[in-house]
Amino acid sequence: MTIKKSVAYCAIATSLFVGCGSPAIILTPEENIDSVVLKVDPLTDTQLKDWGHKDLLTDTIPGMSVDKAYSDIFNKLKSLKPTTVIVGVLDSGVDIEHPDLKNVIWTNEDEIPGNGIDDDKNGFVDDIHGWNFLGEANDEQLEFVRILVKGDDGSEEYKRALKEYDEKYNEAVQNKTRYEQILSSVNAADAFLQKELGKEVYTKEELAAYEPSAEQGQAAKGMMMQMFSFEDSVPAVKKELKEGIEYFADQLNYNLNKDFDGRSIVGDNPDDINDIGYGNNDVIGDKEHAKHGTHVAGIIAAERNNSVGMDGVAEHVKIMAVRTVPNGDEYDKDVALAIRYAVDNGAKVLNGSFGKYYSPHKDWVWDAIKYAASKDVLIIKAAGNESMDLDENNVYPNDNENNTAEIADNFLTVGALNYEYGPEMVATFSNYGKNNVDVFAPGTKIWSTTPNNGYEYLQGTSMAAPAVAGVAALIRAYYPSLKASEVKKIIMQSGLTSTANVILGGNPNYKKPFAEASKSGKMVNLYNAMILADKVANGKAKL
Numbered sequence: 001m002t003i004k005k006s007v008a009y010c011a012i013a014t015s016l017f018v019g020c021g022s023p024a025i026i027l028t029p030e031e032n033i034d035s036v037v038l039k040v041d042p043l044t045d046t047q048l049k050d051w052g053h054k055d056l057l058t059d060t061i062p063g064m065s066v067d068k069a070y071s072d073i074f075n076k077l078k079s080l081k082p083t084t085v086i087v088g089v090l091d092s093g094v095d096i097e098h099p100d101l102k103n104v105i106w107t108n109e110d111e112i113p114g115n116g117i118d119d120d121k122n123g124f125v126d127d128i129h130g131w132n133f134l135g136e137a138n139d140e141q142l143e144f145v146r147i148l149v150k151g152d153d154g155s156e157e158y159k160r161a162l163k164e165y166d167e168k169y170n171e172a173v174q175n176k177t178r179y180e181q182i183l184s185s186v187n188a189a190d191a192f193l194q195k196e197l198g199k200e201v202y203t204k205e206e207l208a209a210y211e212p213s214a215e216q217g218q219a220a221k222g223m224m225m226q227m228f229s230f231e232d233s234v235p236a237v238k239k240e241l242k243e244g245i246e247y248f249a250d251q252l253n254y255n256l257n258k259d260f261d262g263r264s265i266v267g268d269n270p271d272d273i274n275d276i277g278y279g280n281n282d283v284i285g286d287k288e289h290a291k292h293g294t295h296v297a298g299i300i301a302a303e304r305n306n307s308v309g310m311d312g313v314a315e316h317v318k319i320m321a322v323r324t325v326p327n328g329d330e331y332d333k334d335v336a337l338a339i340r341y342a343v344d345n346g347a348k349v350l351n352g353s354f355g356k357y358y359s360p361h362k363d364w365v366w367d368a369i370k371y372a373a374s375k376d377v378l379i380i381k382a383a384g385n386e387s388m389d390l391d392e393n394n395v396y397p398n399d400n401e402n403n404t405a406e407i408a409d410n411f412l413t414v415g416a417l418n419y420e421y422g423p424e425m426v427a428t429f430s431n432y433g434k435n436n437v438d439v440f441a442p443g444t445k446i447w448s449t450t451p452n453n454g455y456e457y458l459q460g461t462s463m464a465a466p467a468v469a470g471v472a473a474l475i476r477a478y479y480p481s482l483k484a485s486e487v488k489k490i491i492m493q494s495g496l497t498s499t500a501n502v503i504l505g506g507n508p509n510y511k512k513p514f515a516e517a518s519k520s521g522k523m524v525n526l527y528n529a530m531i532l533a534d535k536v537a538n539g540k541a542k543l
Contacts, residue, residue, distance in 0.1 A: 043419060048457075049310065051419045052299075052442030052467055055527070056496060062421045063442055064467060065527035066313055073530050082316040082477040087300055087469055088130075088342030088350040090335070091293030093285035094321035095451040096129055098294060100302040100309045105129050106318035108345065122344065123276070130283040130321035131341055133334040138289045139254035140262040140328030142168075143358040149258055161358065169256050176248035183241040186227060189220035190234050196220075201235075204228040255328045262326065270331045273364050283321035287451040293321065295458050296353050298449030299466040300473065309455050310447060313470025313526070316477040320347050325354045332361035335397060339368035343375050348476050348484075351469040352397065353382045353462035359396035366407050369399060373408035378476075378484035380469040382461035383415045383431040387505040390433035403435050409485040412472075412492075415518060416443025416464040425498075426517055428506030430461055437518040439492055441467045471526045478530070479537040486536060489543040494532040495522030 043051060047061065054063035086106050096105045108128050110120035118125045141149070144161035152158055194200050196217060197210060207225060212218045227237040254260050263270055268278040284290050297319045302312035324330055324338040335352075342350050350372065359365065372379055384395045390413075394401055399411035415437045416427040427444045431437065443464030450456045468491065475487050482490070497520075501511040515521030535541035 048419070048445060049447040052446060053311070053313070056421060056523075060421060061419055062417055062425050062496075062523055063419075064313070064471065064523075065525050069527040069530055073527060077478055077530075080478055083480050084316055084318055085314075085349060085473045085477045086318050086320050086345075086347045087314075087473050088320045088322055088338075088347035089293055089297050089300070089466075090322045090324040090338045090342065090350060090352050091296050091354070092325045092327075093132070093283060093287075093290030093293045093323045094130075094297045094319065095284055095287060095290050095294040095449070096319075096321060097284070098298075098449050098451070099453055100306070100449050101294070101297055101319065103303050103306075104301045104312075104317060104319055106320040106346075124279075124281070124341070126281045127345075128281060130281075130323070131279055131338075132282050132285060132323035133279045133338055133341075134285065134323050134326055135266045135279050136285075137262050137266050138286050138327055139250065139260070140326040140330075141257065141260060142255045143329040143356050143360070145256055145258060146329075147358060147360065157358065165256070168251075172248045172251040172256060176245060176252065179241055179244040179248065183238065183245065185223060186234075186237060186241065189223045190238075192216065192220045193224060201233075204232070250327060262328065263331070268333075270333050271361070273333055273336065273361070276337065279323075283323055284451075285323050289327060291450050291456075292325070292353070292458075292462065293323070294451050295446075295448045295456065296351060296462060296466045297321070298455075299446060299463060300351065300470045302449055309449065313467055314473040314477070317470070317473045320345065329356040329358075330354055332359055332364050332396075336361075336364040336368040339365070339372055339379070343372050343377050348377055349469050349472045350377060350379045351466050352379060353460075353465050355382060355384045355395045355397070357393065357395055362396055362401075365397045369397065369411055370408050373410040373484065376484050377410060378472050378487055379411050380465050380472060381411060381413050382465040383413050383433075383437045385416075385429040385460045385462075386431060387429055387507075388431050389505070390431050390436035392433075393431075395431065398436065400436070410488065412468065412488050413438045414443075414461060414465045414468050414524075415440045416459070416461045417441060417523060418444040422500060423502055423511065425500070425514070426502045426504060427459070427461075428503070429459075430464075432504050432517045433519075434516050435519060438488075439468065439495055439518055439520050439522055439524050440464070441524040443467075468524050471524055471529055474526065475529060475533045479533050482533060482537055486543060487533075490529055490532050490536060491524055492520035492522065493543065494528035495520060495525050496528070497522045 051061050052063045053066035054061040055065040055068045056062050111128055112119050113128050124131050144164050147161045148165055212221055231237045266278055269275045300312050301314050301317040301319055302310050304311040304315055320342055322338045322342055324334050399406045399408055415432050416430040417440045418425050418427045441464040443461050444459045445457045446463040447457055472487050498514045500514050502514045504510055504512055
């Protein structure tokens, strides 16, 4: 249903939000957003750290209007008693000891900690805060490498994997070498400039004012000015380069290494869905590898208003940590069992910030998705970061293949927004697709929790999905009568759209109307979603 947002408010008021003559809380008018003056000035550090919570009309930043919702709407909902919603974070592990997360972690009250007994008889011993389906494993091959290792079966999938392996391996070697060369040049230029400027740390402005007298100085300045276009400081530049080197080294050592077997220490047969009983209750795992999952958990539900670090999107949430995703491609078996575990133990929203392009046992995952639907559980899934059109490329897990009918109505796929409203508001890395991406949400340079009490900027559709999971959790907390399928529709229908032509796939020469980048054509908006949820729950609107 299309909501007419310019209708006089008394005609669409609900009992919770307003009566005629009261101050109006109304949906953000879609027809106004294309008149927003584009933000020209760079975001301040403060704005950048919570840009995803900002409001497009007020702040000219395409956030989800989280701050506006808390200040304008949730005070109106005090007469409701929100329920606690369990959100399953299927990821690399979560640092449940983080000061911004420790009070929002789910605890299995039916299990006695540390007694080595499956007290609640759910099949998992001492699963106090979730389950670790990876055991002690951290690194893994990519799925197409595992296909090659099994041998040539004459299939088209094997041929595709063989071709892709050669391309990816050569690309990793070249990129690792290139990053190493750039870092070496940056180190040399930085050392030279430190002497020239007489200081170990210098700003972009100080470098711009430097007038070199020799060719070496000109080259050093040129290189570092270019680096400042990517990051705000030299240490940040070096950190990014070192992480790039580590990333490609991991690809060569683990992800693309045909001789590496990361699964051997788990002790199960990943090709047998009935071989269960593996893993353990250590939902953190190796803290270095838990960065991704910890960041995701913080976006959803880092404790709000505790004067620590940051605020997550959602209150009234408990995070169930389900360690599922290694450094490499996840196994279909782990994903399927992780979905079922989270569903069976009370999660009403699941976040899946992972994905791959080969899935030998996708039917196991589809069965798990359908099982979640039968239990009224909503799954939020990251669209992926390869700048691809998902209407032309299958990414797994998904709710359909090759643009066929969806297998269930509880699966929501999320692309990533950039903080610059206008032609560049779709993140350059984000996948998109009129049929197979449902909505967009903030995903570029997102500040959130990291292990060992830290905070860091990360980006990807991995960051956009948990923002939407937070929205879904709030809807389910305040309106538990709404079904998962209804929450999905509310999120899709209540967002903001734009008539702007946007760059897709990171290609400045390829633009489409933003409305054609996803099925809904919209940016998720918590403010609008809560208003529409109230109307639907109270019989004032239909979906």
